[in-house]
Amino acid sequence: MPHAAIFDLDGTLLDFVDLHAIAWHEAMIKFGHDVSFEQTRSQIGKGGDKLIPVFLSEAAQRNHGEELDAWQSERFKAKYLPLIRPFSAVPDLLKRARDAGLSIAIASSAKKDELEKYLDIAGIAKLVGATTSSDDVEESKPEPDIFAVVLKKLAIDGNNAVAIGDSPYDAVAAGLANVRTIGVLCGGFTEDCLRQAGCVEVYPGPATLFASFEETLLGK
Structure with missing residues (x-):
């Protein structure tokens, strides 16, 4: 045992899972990345350090990766956390x-x-x-x-x-x-x-x- x-x-x-995926989808769109809800949902279970590189180039990660991650986190806590x-x-x-x-x-x-x-x-x-x-x-x-x-x-x-x-x-x-x-x-x-x-x-x-x-x- x-x-x-x-x-x-x-x-x-x-x-x-869906709430997290929505917040990531919104973050991707806000920062100019054409990433669908279905695409972000398929990656839920990873941390942001593993999810972001799936959709952002190395140059985009250096430019605004941390800002995107922080925006997503705040968006999730403000709008979706009460729904869990x-x-x-x-x-x-x-x-x-x-x-x-x-x-x-x-x-x-x-x-x-x-x-x-x-x-x-x-x-x-x-x-x-x-x-x-x-x-x-x-x-x-x-x-x-x-x-x-x-x-x-x-x-x-x-x-x-x-x-x-x-x-x-x-x-x-x-x-x-x-x-x-x-x-x-x-x-x-x-x-x-x-x-x-x-x-x-x-x-x-x-x-x-x-x-x-x-x-x-x-x-x-």
């Missing part, structure tokens, strides 16, 4: 994992100031023992840095943890840290996409994972 469950937030525990809601059974799932003896951690590409607000929205702040944000690492998902840091905080090896995420970037990052990943479909990526990225189990969302807990990697 694993020693820890390491959860992603956006699209895994909280329903705001947790998926069903999120606190129940984390309590179940904790009662099973697992340490609970969050490994998110969000910025640190955003992360604290997300934990409150999800109603899980008191259930989480360790957190890692994009501010703690040089490179965000799909690089493994976020998982490496959270594993160090938990004082365990990757093979003693299970990650839970909604995007292929979660699975790739976790795999590089030797962590097995449970995928959830509530973030909008397909089961085939998640399995190809390395997910060993896939469930519709937190509620199903909670209901099937004893049959999952978390409960075995």
Whole structure:
């Protein structure tokens, strides 16, 4: 049985992938880049350091990459943060994992100031023992840095943890840290996409994972 469950937030525990994608789409348009909502949505799960280079040339990144990132962050917090809601059974799932003896951690590409607000929205702040944000690492998902840091905080090896995420970037990052990943479909990526990225189990969302807990990697 694993020693820890390491959860992603956006699209895994909280329903705001579309909101993030809209804010990135608006930022791209504002700074003169013809990038559609569908294009930005396909990249959600990465941190800004990985998302921006997908759409901006090196020259554009030097010219206004940081300004675009900052505008997007402020736009999201001002307009879309109040709309975020947790998926069903999120606190129940984390309590179940904790009662099973697992340490609970969050490994998110969000910025640190955003992360604290997300934990409150999800109603899980008191259930989480360790957190890692994009501010703690040089490179965000799909690089493994976020998982490496959270594993160090938990004082365990990757093979003693299970990650839970909604995007292929979660699975790739976790795999590089030797962590097995449970995928959830509530973030909008397909089961085939998640399995190809390395997910060993896939469930519709937190509620199903909670209901099937004893049959999952978390409960075995």
